[in-house]
Amino acid sequence: MSFDASRSAYDRYMGRYSNQLAAAFLSFVGGEPGQRALDVGCGPGALTEVLATGLGGEHVAAADPSESFVVACSARVPEADVRRVAAADLPWDDMTFDLVVSQLVLNFLPDAEAGAAEMLRVTRPGGTIAACTWDYADGMTMLRTFWDAARDIDAGATDEARTMRFTTERELAELWESAGLTDVRTRSLEVSTTYVDFDDYWQPFLLGIGPGGAYATSLDVERLAQLRAACFERLGRPGDSFTLAARAVAVSGQRAG
Numbered sequence: 001m002s003f004d005a006s007r008s009a010y011d012r013y014m015g016r017y018s019n020q021l022a023a024a025f026l027s028f029v030g031g032e033p034g035q036r037a038l039d040v041g042c043g044p045g046a047l048t049e050v051l052a053t054g055l056g057g058e059h060v061a062a063a064d065p066s067e068s069f070v071v072a073c074s075a076r077v078p079e080a081d082v083r084r085v086a087a088a089d090l091p092w093d094d095m096t097f098d099l100v101v102s103q104l105v106l107n108f109l110p111d112a113e114a115g116a117a118e119m120l121r122v123t124r125p126g127g128t129i130a131a132c133t134w135d136y137a138d139g140m141t142m143l144r145t146f147w148d149a150a151r152d153i154d155a156g157a158t159d160e161a162r163t164m165r166f167t168t169e170r171e172l173a174e175l176w177e178s179a180g181l182t183d184v185r186t187r188s189l190e191v192s193t194t195y196v197d198f199d200d201y202w203q204p205f206l207l208g209i210g211p212g213g214a215y216a217t218s219l220d221v222e223r224l225a226q227l228r229a230a231c232f233e234r235l236g237r238p239g240d241s242f243t244l245a246a247r248a249v250a251v252s253g254q255r256a257g
């Protein structure tokens, strides 16, 4: 699956949600000016930017294995320390950060338990570690519609609600508790975006970003036309602008002091 995209391409697809989600997520997590924070799986920097606004850009670090996203995040938040690395291999010393956060990333990690342990390692005792992921089964309408439509035309289509782990508050809490975090709490976070028309929804899938984009771009012309028609039907044949809601689930916990 591809996360090799420009910021503008990503924003047409997912960033239009993650920009809003970053603000809601950080208000759940907390954070104060002067604290040091790390954004794991930063993408083009939606959450990094919100962290920099709240804490000061020079107090913020970010990590992502995608070269294009690291370039985009560095351009977006020039004062931040942005590195091209995976979550399991963070290059910062033990106990460097007051706050370690990760938005829409946990379910893409090859080993989420190892990723959580690495996030814990770089957090100071008493510091906060938090993550959020989409509720793929029910609350993320853009992707739910797409995968339901995909299964209308192809019973074997992958569906992120079936393939992704850590998509419920319970699963996230269990991961955090088994990593040894204390004061674990969860919340659901609601955001939405408005599409100017159906093509504003559909065209970004053709950019090949993430599992949805990878699936769409794997289809031949005929199947792709069927998928487009099925999405159009499931969205109620929109004639002009429409708004879709998206629900994420979030978890936060403390590293024991």
Ligand SMILES: C[S@@+](CC[C@H](N)C(=O)[O-])C[C@H]1O[C@@H](n2cnc3c(N)ncnc32)[C@H](O)[C@@H]1O
Binding pocket: 003, 014, 015, 018, 040, 041, 042, 043, 044, 045, 046, 047, 063, 064, 065, 066, 069, 085, 086, 087, 088, 102, 103, 104, 105, 108, 109, 110, 210
């Ligand atoms: C859905 S995007 C979320 C990006 C950004 N956090 C946001 O909210 O828009 C998933 C991100 O996870 C990153 N990712 C994939 N595998 C990763 C890994 N092993 N370690 C860290 N990040 C990873 C991708 O490069 C991509 O930027």
